[in-house]
Amino acid sequence: MPHISGKNQALYALSRVALNSKVPHPKFFNHTTSQPPQSTAFPLQSTYFLNNNSRQKLTCAIFSTVLEARLEQADLFKKVVDAIKDLVQDCNFDCNDSGVALQAMDNSHVALVSMMLKAESFSPYRCDRNVALGVNLTSLTKVLRAAQTDDILTLKAEDAPDVLNLVFESSSNDRLSEYDLKLMDIDQEHLGIPDTEYAATISMPSSEFSRICRDLMALSESVAIEASKDGVKFSCAGDIGNGSVTLRSHTDNEKEENSIAIDLSEPVSLTFSLKYLVNFCKAAGLSKTVKLCLSSEVPLLVEYALSGNSYLRFYLAPKIGDDE
């Protein structure tokens, strides 16, 4: 019968898909079955809870896991990884009891991505000990490609793990796929990012920001972002000419996410590399709105807010000196 009798077996089969098995996989009781399992059908180590709704729940004492994080929508994790993978190659997912965090810089060290998936974004989330999961993001993308958008994703890892275990459960039919991704030791310096009072904070539809970046990219490599009381102006000048897009703050009562809000304490004007900004825009699918925070002499913050206080933040150093 397809049960998980120990970690050996899990390591053994890198990908194991159980389709409509007569004796269901123990984890399927989460959502597929209503009848109680025969007690003999399960390995002795596994324990079960019966909660008030008579839903069976399985805690994975089966693995000696220290991390187990279940996401209702695999899509969220897929998109997060997709957005980061074009900026950094390898990075650590730092898991602790508050959630899964990631901080990494690009090769040139001029941009930084900071991700936080709070425990609230998962259901459930359990992390008994802090673990760092060193992952090659391209490899992770390959595995995540096997997940359907509305699959339920469970991330699991042991103490001092060699592999990250990913389980995709299809919500509609009884399909369960399981992957082990080999981990790497990654030495990364962790930077402390202080809370900053920004001179200008602009929130706008993420699609709007993506469009501006893409449009201006056709003209130049860098964009000047000018925030004043009149609005925010994105302008650039290149070999073939110049161009600018100006946004004024307005409130859309029907669709709140279409609103543009500019919170300004003093005017700022900074220049940034468009290639990097376009790269950040890959996260646009994660959130309807994006927040740009600027102050002179500090990196631009591009923040995509996620549900449950989670976020994906990008920082980019401004171009100083040679304004092209």
Next chain:
Amino acid sequence: MAKTRGRPAKKAEKETEEKTVVSTDQKVQLNPDVANPPQLFILPENLSEEARIIQIENSRHSTNSPYVVCPKRGFFELTKVSAPKSTPRSWLLSGDHSEDSKANGADIKQTESKGETVDQFSTKGYVLRNANLMVATPIDALFLILPALTPKSAAKASGKKLFLSGEDYLDKMASASPELAPLLRNESLRSLIEKRMAVVCDTVEAGDETMYRVNEGKILTALLQKAKKMTKQGLPPSMEEKFVRKALEVPTLIIACEEEEDAVKPANSAISTPPTETPDTQSTITSFESTTSSVSQASTAATSLSGDSSVTVTANKKSLLPPITAPDGVADLLRLRTAMSFLCSKYMAPYMSESIKKLASSPETGTDFAPLDAHIADLAKLRQEAIAARSLGDASRKRGFEDDEGDGEGRAEKKRKKEEDEKRKKAGESRGVKTLKKVNVSGMKKMSDFFKKK
């Protein structure tokens, strides 16, 4: 770069099990490896009936090596020509049904006694696992008697050597190579050896017997004669390239200010890419010690020393390659010296070649190597200056230079490894990361300038 920290895959066990199953399957189809496989020889024509392949003491290593000995035609050394390890080959000996198969000259010697006959090979065909070829080429009997003439103990004892009869020397030779003893009873072979002995020995008539004592000066003369003959026909191309052209090559960087630049530069490129005529699939068991360069590089040096084909090849190449830029006669002197050191390192015991070389470098021998030495010293100085200039210059030139120095193989290995590493790294790199590498980040500060390390 980050390392994978996976544990050994448990799957591997299963796979090896499967593999063994497969290999046993194959064993059923193929015959097991023959412990002592047949060898392919190219032997001289018209050998007499008494001709044998026997072990004789090698004059260089004082260990036994196979030689072909024919009482009528003399001695032939066997040189093993084998495919390089990097490109394994095999011989497919096809069944030849025509009558004159034996007249082709390529005889298959059978060393295995499994009831198979030579006829079986020639009708059914045969696959030899190792593409080795033993080629017999004539060798001067002088080199075979040399160990007997110049025993190591005598070389150490500084006193005058005694005159000994030819008989004594032959006995010595026979005791060193017992397989030779029966053949030495043959009169024609004995006279052949004694004739060659006379070339390098002082002789004294004692009654009806001739007594011999080795004379190093005579050995040198004989060697010089051989070396001159070698150079007259032109050195084999690989030798010419390695030890003559390379040694006389003028470093380009220094020469840049002189007029000869144009002549030298193309010479460089010609040398770095070996011409197609070079028999690069062959390697011989010879190891050629040379004062000018490393040992292993002379892998093809011993091929076809006097073959007509090699002479024509050299002639062709000479018309293609630009002339060597060196004072008159220096190139010839270097060729002579190269031939000499080849002979010494191939056929003379180390202690002998030492003393011969010492003798050769002294002025009274007739050949004056002084202009060559002066020129080579000059070149060494130029080269040193070039290294100094290059190490100051960019790194790519430096690498090129080290390649020239003959460290090529190790470097190629390193380079390949590096490339593989990079490939692996690239595979784990997304397109976005690659494009960001090209972004101009001038004027942008590092993140660590804004945020402090935790």
